[in-house]
Amino acid sequence: MPAKSHGRIPALAVLFPVLLSLLPACGGPADAQGAPPPAMPVSVAPAVQRSVTDVETFSGRLEAAEFVELRPRVAGTIDKVHFTDGASVAAGALLFTIDPRPFEAEVARAESQLAAAKSRAELAQTEYARAQKLLDSRAVSRQEFDQLAAGARTSEADIKAAEAALRVARLNLAYTAVRAPIGGRLSRASATAGNLVNEQVVLTTIAATNRVYAYFDGSEQTFLRLRAAGNAKPVVRLGLANETGYPHQGTLDFVDNRLNPQTGAIRLRASFDNRDGRFVPGLAARLTMTTSAPYQATLVPERAIGTDQNRKTVVVVGADGQPQFRVVQLGALQDGMRVLLGDAVKPGEHVVVEGLQRIMPGVPVQPQVLKVDDKGMPLPPPTSAAPQQPGQ
Template sequence: MRDSVASPVPFRHAAALLIAVSLAAGVLTACGERAEAQGGPPPAPPVSVAPAVQKPIADSEEFTGRLEALETVDIRPRIGGTIDRVHFVDGATVKKGALLFTIDPRPYQAEVARAESQLAAAQSRAELAKAELARAQKLLDAKAVSRQEFDQLGSGERTSQADIRAAEAALRVARLNVEYTAVRAPIAGRLSRANITAGNLVDDKTVLTTLVATHKVYAYFDGSEQTFLRLRKANDAQLNVKMGLANESGFPHTGKVDFIDNRLNTQTGAIRIRAVFDNADGQFTPGLFARLQVAGSTSYDAVLTPERAIGTDQSKKFVFVVGANNVAEFREVKLGALIDGMRVVTSGLKPGELVVVSGLQRVRPGAPLAPEKLDVDARGMPVEKPVAPPPGAGGKKDEKKAALSAPVAAARAA
């Protein structure tokens, strides 16, 4: 009896589930039939557009170069000897005249003593020769000595004076050599490591270390013939150069062109140009890679559009402009300099024309568009609108899910 009463319940459940599946299939079939019945052309693709702007700019050129020190000195001893002591730490920054190395001074101090004794001997001989000449002069007046003997004594007195001057020169050299035992910095700057340590024997060809000036740096780069002709006409106030290092964005440092070479390289058509930058805080190290920007001398009104709006077709550059009736219009353009993400357009575009800046891959020439105009900032760069979820997002999906689940819920309730 219990089995015969319970058997109808599963049957009712199965029937309700079959009805639910049939209803869902009908709903999906009806949706597909409506989609096929609509047909027609595809909708216009949505794109973001921004107006081309016009503002005064000055042309600029960008170059790459290397930083070099204003002064680089190989520190060599002026005399030979044994290194007695090293007075600096590797990589230290020193002032002009700072003591770097000491060479054993004892041999040169002995040479000073010898030169002093030779000078004293020469002075003694000179005094004797002078006295003898004075006596000979009296005897000559009394005709007690021949003229020949008097001339010989005069020559000996002049020779003794020459010996004094030679001894004085030798003494000065000996004293200089004692001074040279203290190797000092000829300029202010930063030292490299000590190539020679205490106890080593050196001569005047040995490089003890190197020293570079750090208060300023040079940036060398190669400019084109057009750059050279433009800089040659500019005055000193217009020869500003901006620089950025490899880890910096933009060109935060400003310097000046202080040297242009006297001839162009006929093979490359380039000329060597040098700019100088202050380095009081020591942030620039010789040998670093640098990006350089040379500004133009005069400003003019130019048309600009965002760099991302520029398309490439083989060797051509183009933009898409929103034409009449929101139809995409293909424009070939000629480009100029890139300034803060905005590209100068020298021909092919007018101020105020709406240029496609986003969704460029969905645009076809002559096809209709659904443009959305964006605001622009002070540079002319478009400001993207915040992306917000559309109202009722997920509504259709929820409706379909509800349509499919409602019969199942009804069947379960039954």
């Protein structure tokens, strides 16, 4: 037994230094809990400054420059329809014929009344001339002479009334031929031969096709920019639903005289040439318009913009790696770059474009500066080549 106890002492002497060496390792995780978190990597890009113009986009609706609801100007029975539904017609083309016979009879009656009025006027004039000679010889009284003079004047007035009635009758007869007041494309005929129509019936509609209007609403800022730009008519570009971009060019030719107090918007109108008949009234349209003169502005990528309740912010990383939250006022969006109004961000300062969710106030970050293209948009970092397997 004594021999065995002497054998354990050298073994403990060997294990004791090993246990001492393990004590710092056991306390390592506890000490690491009090250390600051490591700097998180974020991607940043420099804010750029360049000359820009405000370009806004709108949604609008096309309308015909001229649109007519064709109604008859006299009541009667449709005698004939002279067009095909949907046809294009020139101004003055005959479209409908209303039965002219009642109006021809009215013209004949007015002509006879005019002839009778002229005969009465001739007799009254003859009697007036005779009475004037007799008045000189005192063979007729002054009262009789005045009555004959008044009768002659009344006869002249009757002639004018009969002439006016004849003109009205002839005008109504001419209205039995319903013609196109403007050139354009017709709708369908709502009344066919045999139908009785009056001035309240819409026979068809005509939409002018040589020009179209695009109506759209602009904001109060849009109106103020247009007013500051002066009297020059801005160029408006248009694209349809099946087109890419804005291939059609027109001009802004109308700005309403008041803003809508409920929406704060103002009605605008652009005019476009349509001689090729490409545009049809009622089509939806996408529009874009330059609303300001060129000016120098600071721009950042759109994805660098964050939202803090009702405020827009960007995060600027300084040379010390500390993130700085700055409230910004946004301008127009151009090619993925957002114009910043004011001087909250200076050109050349680095703004965070990726990794915003990793940022904590007061905790430094590790910025990785991305290369940008000629417009200031960040370029994706180059992908490293996959390592080759041994033996390849």
